[in-house]
Amino acid sequence: MRWGSYLRAFARSFKRSLKDYTVEVYVWWFAYLPTELLNIALGLASWYYYTRFVVGPSGAGRAEWFFSYILLGIAIVPLLNMGVEQPEMALRSLYRGQVSTGGFRVPLWAYYYLAGVPRGVAAVSGFVFSLLQFLVRAALYLALGVYLFGVELGPSANYAGAALICALGFLACLGVGLVLANTFWLFIYREDVHVNPFTWLFTTAATVLGGTYFPLEVLPAWLRPLSYAFPHAYVFEGLRKALLRGAPLEALSRELLALTAYAAVAILLGALLLREIERYVVYKARKV
Amino acid sequence: MGRAEVAVAEKLVKEYESYEITGFVPMTGFGLYALFTVLGEKLGKYERRVVRALDGVSFTVREGEVVGVLGPNGSGKTTLLKILAGLTMPTRGRAEVAGLDVVKDHERLPRVITYIPGLAAISLFARPEMTVEWNLRRFADLAGLPREAVREALELVELVEDAHRRVYELSTGKLARLAIAFGLVKRSPLYLMDEPFTGVSPEVKVKLLELVKWLASEQGSSVLYATHILSEAEQVCSRVIVLHQGRVIADDTPRNLAKELELMESVDVEVRLAEEAEKLARDLAERADRALKVEVEGDVLKLTVAVRSSRDFVQYAVERVHAGGSKLLYVRVREPTLEDVYLALLSKHKAAEEKVVVAPPGVCYIFTGGVGGG
Numbered sequence: 001m002r003w004g005s006y007l008r009a010f011a012r013s014f015k016r017s018l019k020d021y022t023v024e025v026y027v028w029w030f031a032y033l034p035t036e037l038l039n040i041a042l043g044l045a046s047w048y049y050y051t052r053f054v055v056g057p058s059g060a061g062r063a064e065w066f067f068s069y070i071l072l073g074i075a076i077v078p079l080l081n082m083g084v085e086q087p088e089m090a091l092r093s094l095y096r097g098q099v100s101t102g103g104f105r106v107p108l109w110a111y112y113y114l115a116g117v118p119r120g121v122a123a124v125s126g127f128v129f130s131l132l133q134f135l136v137r138a139a140l141y142l143a144l145g146v147y148l149f150g151v152e153l154g155p156s157a158n159y160a161g162a163a164l165i166c167a168l169g170f171l172a173c174l175g176v177g178l179v180l181a182n183t184f185w186l187f188i189y190r191e192d193v194h195v196n197p198f199t200w201l202f203t204t205a206a207t208v209l210g211g212t213y214f215p216l217e218v219l220p221a222w223l224r225p226l227s228y229a230f231p232h233a234y235v236f237e238g239l240r241k242a243l244l245r246g247a248p249l250e251a252l253s254r255e256l257l258a259l260t261a262y263a264a265v266a267i268l269l270g271a272l273l274l275r276e277i278e279r280y281v282v283y284k285a286r287k288v
Numbered sequence: 289m290g291r292a293e294v295a296v297a298e299k300l301v302k303e304y305e306s307y308e309i310t311g312f313v314p315m316t317g318f319g320l321y322a323l324f325t326v327l328g329e330k331l332g333k334y335e336r337r338v339v340r341a342l343d344g345v346s347f348t349v350r351e352g353e354v355v356g357v358l359g360p361n362g363s364g365k366t367t368l369l370k371i372l373a374g375l376t377m378p379t380r381g382r383a384e385v386a387g388l389d390v391v392k393d394h395e396r397l398p399r400v401i402t403y404i405p406g407l408a409a410i411s412l413f414a415r416p417e418m419t420v421e422w423n424l425r426r427f428a429d430l431a432g433l434p435r436e437a438v439r440e441a442l443e444l445v446e447l448v449e450d451a452h453r454r455v456y457e458l459s460t461g462k463l464a465r466l467a468i469a470f471g472l473v474k475r476s477p478l479y480l481m482d483e484p485f486t487g488v489s490p491e492v493k494v495k496l497l498e499l500v501k502w503l504a505s506e507q508g509s510s511v512l513y514a515t516h517i518l519s520e521a522e523q524v525c526s527r528v529i530v531l532h533q534g535r536v537i538a539d540d541t542p543r544n545l546a547k548e549l550e551l552m553e554s555v556d557v558e559v560r561l562a563e564e565a566e567k568l569a570r571d572l573a574e575r576a577d578r579a580l581k582v583e584v585e586g587d588v589l590k591l592t593v594a595v596r597s598s599r600d601f602v603q604y605a606v607e608r609v610h611a612g613g614s615k616l617l618y619v620r621v622r623e624p625t626l627e628d629v630y631l632a633l634l635s636k637h638k639a640a641e642e643k644v645v646v647a648p649p650g651v652c653y654i655f656t657g658g659v660g661g662g
Contacts, residue, residue, distance in 0.1 A: 015430075113398060
């Protein structure tokens, strides 16, 4: 019964996000959609010509492979980083309010709450909406890469394995995101900070050291253990194996296992910490 | 009485934490500021303070009652309403709305309350670049309410003609009406209105105050109406709760409060003289507690006096004027206004706090109107 009402509230909240998004696209459609597509296409073109320049005229075939390698990194990394950043961002957008008439502070959660949508449901629906947006963006990257720039993902690409790696990688990043979301309550809540330094540090380090642009073998030996502390490293290794080399599921077992363990521990820990800390801060420390 | 209790507050306490920077905290930008502020706190750069916004507040609101919450700025009116709306948690004490505990039943609370925070509702509920109707529908959809509710709310606040105008095109008065409309989309047993008519012109305010009365009398809803504009409270409230520094210093009808404070009524008398003005004025003034004004214009005596019992004074005045052969032209009795009550209460409490002898009964105020609703 309770879950039924949560589901209905979720549907209403999701519809609200969609309605707002549609309005933004509708109001700015002449700039919004073409700019978004152009942004992706220009980003891809930069990498496309960069790889040709790096490989040189003699490296026929290698430039295409290098471009495919990079494409998988730049298409998927926003999705992974979104999993890390979004839980804290959802909290920040819900609790950060603007000061209105008479010094009245109006956070977004009050709007949802007064409409009968619990905070948690509003946060989850916002998260799911962002996830869909990032999924579409990742799909656009891959589609434009394949159809516009002739990327070949290997003759026997293992799409199912790649999808599984991506899903587990996203869940692992989400777990990290849940752990890092606690930094909002612990450090950010009172401050006028627009960037969370903890999630920023994690995503930046993970993007560079996790192998978005290059294989981890090129890193100094002392830095590699740090790279493997990020779920990104397993995602990119597994993804490239599956799509560029057509590795079967068994060959991806190391990455799958690592990501499963990562996701399970991080999600449990993150959810537990978040629940307890939020409960303490919101109810006991009376900061609502 | 015999009406159900819609809202109950018992010994509510609300404390806010505030921090003051007492030392240098480097501003680094880029989020690392957060780290430094944490370090600053640990190193004692921040001084923690606790501000008590509410202190043992208790009261009840019955079905169909419009109760005014009065108090100066910072007296705790908004905090009290936010607690009852579930938007902030009490530190101690208990509050129930329609049988729901504001802490334990927090999630179910929005079903039984409508919170109208005045113009703040616009920043909270509206996208200014979209139309009035679009914004109301957006809220109604989110709350799972039917579309007809939007039309009804627009009609009640007389915004039907502006339904297709963008919110940023509206005047302040219409924005205030839209803020009310957001509340009226959802009908509830308890309306919590926090200075809802700020910026509204007098003629519109009269209509909106009638609407508040209608909610109570026709819909059977209860209204807790926080304001520091006493004339508004005077028009709609059957009872007032006066807050001062987070405490309830009065909870009664304005009329009873005036009695309790021994505030006097004022009586205006106009007489066409057939005797010496000075003698008549002296006789009348002697029967009053205080003479406020004596004027003679030609053969007309105009007298204003303050009295504890207007009935006795008026009876005496009629007899005395006739006995002297003069003609009584005009008599008007004015009860103490809510403003008189409010100011007397505040001065009494301030005096008590400062351990100064309270002004003796009989202190007069310049009366400007009658106490309504009592």
